[in-house]
Amino acid sequence: MTVHGNLTGLKANQLAALSRMEARRVPPSRIITPEFAAVLCMLSREIGRQIGVFIDRRGQVTDVAVGDFDRIMLPDFGRVRGGEGRFRGLRFIHTHLRQEPLSREDMTDLTKLRLDMIAALGVSPEGVPGSVYLAHLLPPSATGALHRVLGPLNPGALPDDFILLIESLEAEFAKQVSGRKVTRENRAILIHVATNRQRLPEARRSLDELAELARSAGLDVADRILQVRDRPDRRFVLGEGKLEDVVVRAMQEDAELLIMDCNLSGNQARAIADKTELKVIDRTQLILEIFAQRATSADGRLKVELAQLKYLIPRLGAKDDSLSRLTGGIGGRKGPGETKMEIGRRRAKERVGRLQARLAQLAKGRAQRRVRRQKSELPIVSIVGYTNAGKSTLLNALTRSDVPVEDRLFATLETASRRLRFPRDREIIVTDTVGFIRDLPPDLVDAFKATLEELQDATLLLHVVDIGDPAHREHIVAVEKILAELALSHIPRLFVFNKADLVEEGEVLPFVEAEGGVLISARNRQSLHPLLSRIEQHIWHRAKD
Ligand SMILES: Nc1nc2c(ncn2[C@@H]2O[C@H](COP(=O)(O)OP(=O)(O)OP(=O)(O)O)[C@@H](O)[C@H]2O)c(=O)[nH]1
């Protein structure tokens, strides 16, 4: 029996009740069940001592500890195995006979033992569960807070999805830990295989974009390789001889990562990785990686992780039960949570199920909010466009707000809405959205459909185009294609050609006019007047006739 702590003077039946606790299980998604809480509280009051239980992620009680009336000593479990990014995989739930909040010692135990969570379960004088206080660790952040404390909570209404929360915090820890190290894992060689000599300029622009994506993912581009051949090699995409050159380049450049500017099958990825002994990812994985690094809301994180897992699972070979070096994250960051990487395919699939269920729940809430917003009946104008076109800058300029703007791809992942007032007390809502990109991974489109659902409510779409980018025509095509996939083609849209300051106005005006668009520079509010009157005209003048 492994009941720890102060057992002196306890009766045989009390000791038996304590050791019976070790056989208990709770459903993994629950912190504790009300029945179990009741048993703990009753016994704790009877013996007049705190009682605590350690529960693992499967919901199994692993250890029981008994303390004094107002304190409890935790057994010494030693250091956490498995690297800095990990929690212990155990939560500690203990009674507080005075129903007091978590103590300083409790918080120290949480940190020192790297517990998943610590909870204090208040016990009423009659021995029934009272208020609950919870705390868990937080990844390093700007606020400097080390933990989050919740409570007092009703013991019958504790947050569920406990494991999802912990796993996602853990992934965040792992990311931050590895983010601190600048290593050769951060140096990448980009590879593009072109099959048509006529389309070399397009291939170069594609590599430029891949380099931008790599930069946005926090990687250093060590070299770019462009090979022209009649068709991609079936095994290695590029020719075997060329691949050998790549290995040499990688050694010279101290690079450990190859990024292929195409999508790889599982077999190709494995073949290249085996041959080069380098880590290999494709364009889709790179995009998913950026989203994984940047998603901040719980909802966004779950969606990205879901998309990553859905991309990875079919690429796992039959023998490849644990996700190997070709499937994890990059730059020393482990994939969508290293825990999942190690537990292999079956558990990954289970996690997909859990994520989907949780997201469906969240989507329900969103639909309700959307209905509420529609009731406000303000016209909605949504800003869409290729990533880095200047959408957020435009939202800020139009509505004098300060949504974050960055010169990197996928700066914005969450929709932001702001009000814009026109003369005579007329108002509209302007929304900024996640940027689009050519060949957006389908799982990611799926994942973000829910967020982009709000676009269905728009009266007008402003399609922002970076006119200064040599690839702007390709960008327009890519965006229109995604709008069609999202069944948004029927919503009127206005082309907004942005970054006018980067081009000769005379050179682009014919194109702008042919497309019926307006030319602006979102950095210069003065240039927005024509756009404002076009919006005004579209919304109110048309409504009148
Ligand atoms: N020269 C110039 N740069 C601009 C202009 N508008 C925006 N930018 C810059 O373009 C970069 C991208 O701007 P964002 O507003 O973040 O672009 P976005 O479309 O929201 O990008 P994502 O959210 O990443 O899809 C930033 O560095 C902006 O400062 C402009 O009119 N002229």
Ligand SMILES: [Mg+2]
């Ligand atoms: Mg943005």
